[in-house]
Amino acid sequence: MSQSFPSLADIRAAHERIQPFVHRTPILSSTAINEIAGCEIFFKCENFQKVGAFKARGAANAVMKMTDEQKSKGVATHSSGNHAAALARAAKVAGIPAYIVMPSNAPEIKKKAVKGYGGEIIECEPNLKARETTLEEVVKKTGATFIPPYDYMDVIEGQATCALELIEEQADLDVILAPVGGGGLLGGTALAAHYLNPNIEVIGCEPKGADDAFQSFYAGKLIPQSGPNTIADGLLTSLGFLNFELIKTHVSAIHLATDPQIIEAMRLIYERMKIVIEPSCAVPLAALLADQDSFSGKKVGIILSGGNVDLGKLPF
Amino acid sequence: MSQSFPSLADIRAAHERIQPFVHRTPILSSTAINEIAGCEIFFKCENFQKVGAFKARGAANAVMKMTDEQKSKGVATHSSGNHAAALARAAKVAGIPAYIVMPSNAPEIKKKAVKGYGGEIIECEPNLKARETTLEEVVKKTGATFIPPYDYMDVIEGQATCALELIEEQADLDVILAPVGGGGLLGGTALAAHYLNPNIEVIGCEPKGADDAFQSFYAGKLIPQSGPNTIADGLLTSLGFLNFELIKTHVSAIHLATDPQIIEAMRLIYERMKIVIEPSCAVPLAALLADQDSFSGKKVGIILSGGNVDLGKLPF
Numbered sequence: 001m002s003q004s005f006p007s008l009a010d011i012r013a014a015h016e017r018i019q020p021f022v023h024r025t026p027i028l029s030s031t032a033i034n035e036i037a038g039c040e041i042f043f044k045c046e047n048f049q050k051v052g053a054f055k056a057r058g059a060a061n062a063v064m065k066m067t068d069e070q071k072s073k074g075v076a077t078h079s080s081g082n083h084a085a086a087l088a089r090a091a092k093v094a095g096i097p098a099y100i101v102m103p104s105n106a107p108e109i110k111k112k113a114v115k116g117y118g119g120e121i122i123e124c125e126p127n128l129k130a131r132e133t134t135l136e137e138v139v140k141k142t143g144a145t146f147i148p149p150y151d152y153m154d155v156i157e158g159q160a161t162c163a164l165e166l167i168e169e170q171a172d173l174d175v176i177l178a179p180v181g182g183g184g185l186l187g188g189t190a191l192a193a194h195y196l197n198p199n200i201e202v203i204g205c206e207p208k209g210a211d212d213a214f215q216s217f218y219a220g221k222l223i224p225q226s227g228p229n230t231i232a233d234g235l236l237t238s239l240g241f242l243n244f245e246l247i248k249t250h251v252s253a254i255h256l257a258t259d260p261q262i263i264e265a266m267r268l269i270y271e272r273m274k275i276v277i278e279p280s281c282a283v284p285l286a287a288l289l290a291d292q293d294s295f296s297g298k299k300v301g302i303i304l305s306g307g308n309v310d311l312g313k314l315p316f
Numbered sequence: 317m318s319q320s321f322p323s324l325a326d327i328r329a330a331h332e333r334i335q336p337f338v339h340r341t342p343i344l345s346s347t348a349i350n351e352i353a354g355c356e357i358f359f360k361c362e363n364f365q366k367v368g369a370f371k372a373r374g375a376a377n378a379v380m381k382m383t384d385e386q387k388s389k390g391v392a393t394h395s396s397g398n399h400a401a402a403l404a405r406a407a408k409v410a411g412i413p414a415y416i417v418m419p420s421n422a423p424e425i426k427k428k429a430v431k432g433y434g435g436e437i438i439e440c441e442p443n444l445k446a447r448e449t450t451l452e453e454v455v456k457k458t459g460a461t462f463i464p465p466y467d468y469m470d471v472i473e474g475q476a477t478c479a480l481e482l483i484e485e486q487a488d489l490d491v492i493l494a495p496v497g498g499g500g501l502l503g504g505t506a507l508a509a510h511y512l513n514p515n516i517e518v519i520g521c522e523p524k525g526a527d528d529a530f531q532s533f534y535a536g537k538l539i540p541q542s543g544p545n546t547i548a549d550g551l552l553t554s555l556g557f558l559n560f561e562l563i564k565t566h567v568s569a570i571h572l573a574t575d576p577q578i579i580e581a582m583r584l585i586y587e588r589m590k591i592v593i594e595p596s597c598a599v600p601l602a603a604l605l606a607d608q609d610s611f612s613g614k615k616v617g618i619i620l621s622g623g624n625v626d627l628g629k630l631p632f
Contacts, residue, residue: 026342047590109587267627271425274363274623276590307590311583316627 005246006157008195011188014154015161018060021093022050025162027169032272037288039295042173044166047277047307051113054162054185054305055086055149061158062147063090071096073143078124078131080106081234082306083149088119099144101134103127107233107310150182151240160188166301167196176301177284180204180213180254181235183243185305190250200301204247204254205287207232207262207280213239214254217247231259231315234280234306257286263315265289269304278309321562322473324511327504330470331477334376337409338366341478343485348588353604355611358489360482363593363623367429370478370501370621371402371465377474378463379406387412389459394440394447396422397550398622399465404435415460417450419443423549423626466498467556476504482617483512492617493600496520496529496570497551499559501621506566516617520563520570521603523548523578523596529555530570533563547575547631550596550622573602579631581605585620594625 006014025045034040046054063075074097077087084100091098098119102111103126114121124134139146148155162185163176176193180186183204190202206213209230215223216239225238239247257265266282269275284302288295322330341361350356362370379391390413393403400416407414414435418427419442430437440450455462464471478501479492492509496502499520506518522529525546531539532555541554555563573581582598585591600618604611 052590270592270627274368274592276586276592311586311630311632314627314630 005191006153006160010157011160011164011192011195014061014157015164017064018057018158018161021060021090022056023048024165025049027166028273028275030272033268036268037295038292039298039300041300041302042166042170043273044162044301044303045275046162047275047281047304049306051082051085051089052306052308053082053086054159054303055082056089057161058155058158058184059083059086059090059147060093062152062154063087063094065154066145070145073145074098075147076135076138076142076144077101077147077149078135079149080236081110082308084119085110085113085117087147088114088117091119092117097142097144099138099142101131101138103131109308109310113308149237150184151242153242155184156188156191156242156246158188159184160192162303163189163192164196166303167193167200170299170301171197172299173200173301174298175201175203175295176303177203177205177288178303179232179235179280179283179305180206180239181210181280182237183213183239183247185303186251187243187246189303190246194250201252202250204251205284206254206256207235207283208256208258210236211256213247214256216244217251217254220248230262232262232280232283234278235283255287255291257283257290261286261290267316276307276309277304278306279315281305281307321507322469322476326473327476327480327508327511330377330473331480333380334373334474334477337376337406338372339364340481341365343482344589344591346588349584352584353611354608355614355616357616357618358482358486359589360478360617360619361591362478363591363597363620365622367398367401367405368622368624369398369402370475370619371398372405373477374471374474374500375399375402375406375463376409378468378470379403379410381470382461386461389461390414391463392451392454392458392460393417393463393465394451395465396552397426398624400435401426401429401433403463404430404433407435408433413458413460415454415458417447417454419447425624425626429624465553466500467558469558472500472504472507472558472562474504475500476508478619479505479508480512482619483509483516486615486617487513488615489516489617490614491517491519491611492619493519493521493604494619495548495551495596495599495621496522496555497596498553499529499555499563501619502567503559503562505619506562510566517568518566520567521600522570522572523551523599524572524574526552527572529563530572532560533567533570536564546578548578548596548599550594551599571603571607573599573606577602577606583632592623592625593620594622595631597621597623
């Protein structure tokens with residue numbers, strides 16, 4: 001694992017490294033949504049990514065950077081969602097074991113995905129302490145390398161490749177919106193934009209019911225998330241330490257969206273773009289529509305982070 | 317309106333004519349679905365088409381071929397669904413009025429679409445007789461040109477442009493599967509394949525609960541649909557006369573799928589491809605999965621016909 005924040009060369013090397021294992025996802029636009037929003041939006045569709053989420057990038061990068069000795073003992077993590085599947089898949093591609101600690105209430109579709117990639121699931125109580133304790137035991141027993149979901153340099157470096165592709169194809173963006181949970185995607189996005197075109201403003205978008213990044217950003221210190229309550233189940237975690245450093249330096253604002261706004265934006269994307277996204281993924285469009293004047297006439301990149309939703313539990 | 321079946325030159329001219337008004341839709345594949353199906357599938361994504369369905373092609377072609385005098389009085393049709401929105405939009409683009417007779421039980425999303433394009437909706441009882449009588453009155457009153465949903469040469473010619481694009485990009489297909497309701501899409505597809513590569517087998521796919529095309533095809537005479545009962549609400553109508561002629565000549569078989577098979581295939585497309593389709597659209601994949609041996613190892617084109625589904629009424 002690298003010791004300092006990735007350079008542009010590091011991000012480009014990561015992009016090269018993971019390229020055989022992930023999709024270069026399409027960038028889509030919708031005339032109808034542009035008309036509603038009053039600006040020009042370029043959606044980077046990571047819902048079409050391998051494992052259905054941008055997390056495939058960071059996990060692949062972290063696994064491919066491990067030494068052969070590390071690889072022989074496998075990887076481990078705790079995750080309620082997409083990082084779990086992403087790490088299990090990266091391990092499968094590398095031919096090594098993956099031990100995934102998951103809260104017992106994790107969505108069925110996400111457990112199924114981990115098992116589908118041959119990952120070994122170790123269930124625990126649905127709280128951070130239980131997840132950390134269980135993971136410690138697994139690592140002690142197996143010698144596996146812990147690959148954290150977001151607060152980890154090689155993961156951030158991998159997630160940065162998404163904005164790299166977006167900006168390569170659409171260099172004249174005024175602003176990029178990305179959702180923020182743990183901050184791996186937002187941190188990586190901010191770093192890539194900073195290197196490639198510092199005129200692009202990067203804004204984090206967060207559900208009002210899990211607004212620790214918003215609180216932390218404006219207080220200037222990390223304030224952990226407590227009692228999150230939102231439909232955006234991929235954004236419940238607290239902001240990571242490394243990611244907060246990146247966000248403080250390279251992100252210009254955090255915008256919020258309420259659950260009804262998130263559901264409305266999600267529905268708009270299903271109806272007008274005919275694509276499947278998970279609720280967390282709708283947060284940036286929801287935040288944009290809640291504050292249209294700020295984006296009027298601009299060219300806006302939005303990272304659609306993932307499409308792993310329990311179809312039986314859609315909010316409409 | 318042309319008097320004989322369109323030639324290849326006619327279909328190419330239609331493609332040119334409608335090109336400014338419709339999308340060239342992408343062709344997508346899914347490794348996961350290919351593995352499940354045991355063959356290589358190329359999905360032509362007309363769910364991403366303007367108005368969310370291939371119907372945009374036929375309607376645009378028919379409207380653009382009208383004389384100025386005809387145009388001045390507008391167009392009229394009866395349709396429970398996508399043709400209604402497609403004709404309303406084509407009329408809007410051409411700057412002429414559209415009178416749309418719709419059964420009172422048509423899905424809300426489809427009525428909304430027609431209104432959104434400025435079409436005038438005339439509601440009637442949900443049966444063919446009421447639709448035809450109401451339409452006759454409208455045409456008599458307004459002088460509008462009736463553009464039928466499928467049994468109409470200029471509409472068939474427009475629908476044929478979809479397979480034209482598919483075969484242009486993927487010339488080595490062994491077989492193309494298209495859903496069949498009224499038969500405009502299947503007829504146009506069969507005609508295009510016949511001209512461009514007669515080695516491509518064209519198979520119609522129909523819900524078991526509305527199997528008049530199957531019955532007609534194997535009886536060698538038109539047997540109208542009575543009492544259709546299927547979730548595939550875009551395929552309830554009876555096969556058209558012109559389309560039956562095309563299908564008898566250029567289609568090699570009609571395959572059936574039950575509603576549970578249709579729902580399963582629909583779910584597979586949502587989960588694995590992360591795209592939104594309507595139930596009718598899942599019929600070809602459902603038919604393929606119900607008879608995998610017939611397609612084993614083949615290159616299969618599937619036309620995904622549309623994505624206009626009431627999200628509040630998904631069958632999962």
